Amino acid sequence: MGEKNNYHDLVVWKRAIDPVPEVYQLVKQLPKEETYALGDQLRRAGVSIPANVAEGQARQHHKEFLQHLSIAKGSLAELHTLLTVAQKLGYVTPAQLEAIEQKLAEVTRPLNGLMSSLRRN
Numbered sequence: 001m002g003e004k005n006n007y008h009d010l011v012v013w014k015r016a017i018d019p020v021p022e023v024y025q026l027v028k029q030l031p032k033e034e035t036y037a038l039g040d041q042l043r044r045a046g047v048s049i050p051a052n053v054a055e056g057q058a059r060q061h062h063k064e065f066l067q068h069l070s071i072a073k074g075s076l077a078e079l080h081t082l083l084t085v086a087q088k089l090g091y092v093t094p095a096q097l098e099a100i101e102q103k104l105a106e107v108t109r110p111l112n113g114l115m116s117s118l119r120r121n
Helices: 011-017 019-028 038-058 062-088 094-120
Strands: none
Touching: 011 019, 011 038, 011 094, 019 038, 019 062, 019 094, 038 062, 062 094
């Protein structure tokens, strides 16, 4: 699973962009007092994942790409943590969390695979 010519072609980017609308929908159901705190953090973390994949792919060197993929992986963990907090606070149902966790797992597999491929090269 090596580098391709365009980030749009990467499976990891395609899968990373999929949960973004769901994250935005979940933010809309947060209480008003959370819109600019938890809501902003959720949106930033969600968008950061595909954005870092895209930016990294556009870089000239594998090392830079790997660094951006590492940032994307950190944003993925951050997003999951924030969603878990939202669920624990009663803002997100367990079923909603489970549904988005499945999508995040679909990002993790190709992300780890691409990182391993870049490390080998």
